[in-house]
Amino acid sequence: MRGPLAPFAEAYRLELKARGYTARSAVNELRQVGRLSAWLAASGMTAADLSVERVEEFLVVQRAQGRHRASWSRPGLVCMVEVLRSLGVVEAEQPRRAASAEDLLLESFERYLLVERGLAAGTVRGYVEHARRFLAGLDPAGGLGSVTAADVTSAVLRESAAVSVATTQNFVAALKSFLRFCFVEGLVARDVSEAALAITGRRRSSLPRGISAADAKALLASCDRRSALGRRDYALLVILLRLGLRRSEVAGLCLDDIDWRAGELVVRGKGARQDRLPLPADVGEAIAAYLRRGRPEGDRREIFLRARAPYGPIAPGTVASTVRRACRRAGIAEVGSHRLRHTVACEMVAAGVPLVEIAEVLRHHSLQTTAVYARVDLNRLRLLAAPWPGGEGR
DSSP, rough: OOSSTTHHHHHHHHHHHTTOOOOOHHHHHHHHHHHHHHHHHTTOOOGGGHHHHHHHHHHHHHHHHHHOOGGHHHHHHHHHHHHHHTTSOOOOOOOOOOOHHHHHHHHHHHIIIISOOOOHHHHHHHHHHHHHHHHSSOOOOTTTOOOOOHHHHHHHHHHHHSHHHHHHHHHHHHHHHHHHHHHTSSSSHHHHHGGGGOOOOOOOOOOOOOHHHHHHHHHHTOOOTTSSSHHHHHHHHHHHHHHHHOHHHTOBBGGGGGGGTEEEEEEEOGGGEEEEEOOOOHHHHHHHHHHHHTOSSSSSSSSHHHHHHOOOOOOOEEEEEEEHHHHHTSSSSOHHHHHHHHHHHHHHHHHTEEEHHHHHHHHHHSHHHGGGGGGOOOOHHHHOOOTTTTTTTT
């Protein structure tokens, strides 16, 4: 290796080894860092100039030169940045500073939603984005301090004209929360949140659908449990099909969440909610098989780790892609991971399980959310339907 990164090649190699890279993978990572080092030298930069932003610039150049995706690795390059930081060559990443008064306000609103209301991170991101759009639509001359009920109503009408009913309803919920926050903080003179009136309207309401027992069996059979990745995929699918967890909940499971002696599993769901669920024997066996002969070694506490170095926790998107890959292997129509959650609910409805108990398993905050599954049992619904006048024999 030549260039400004050459003196740090050995420290980088040791860090790769500590992160679980194989010798062959480490060689490939060192090669791409060598190309990065040459690019820095050609650009007149030193090791101290390297940053995540510089890595992104380098990757743009690599793609422009036609280098295939398989020949470069963003995590490997970012690893070099982290090595240089640990050696004091590169300054520690500075926290992002708010660029304007609006950014400061939205950051404060975000903390309020996360800390005081305990909303899920995804919900918070949506609420903050809705609040940002509301602020962008205000008259710059008056600003937030002079907002009126008419401004709120106009914002809702603009939103409803551009998006679906469901999205508008979410916008209204976010706007109400934002305006109440501004009133409590003294940023507006009056609480005008009630001016954001509820939106109603027709929207398509299809029956929740699961997959058949045969398709579920085919999904599980498609996993090659002789391999580490196959054992991980099998454990993920069993959890989804037996417990009906959301993909983010599966990705967030930790070793400490399993009480093997009591046969229970702690699930961290929406809004920082924690629930204890029974751990079925087949789920426990699948997890244990993965932990014994599939999970990479390391000090991470998350149950499911990446199949390739660096061995960090999987992302929720990995759970979804695992389901889609299994569908392709099994030769069935592709479905998302949430369809397997519907499958659990539909199976319980078919078995005559009361909606209250289904809500407990799915961990719904409101029974109204679970009530949609009451429409799945068509045979029982037919018993409630009155006969059509004069329709005998039809």
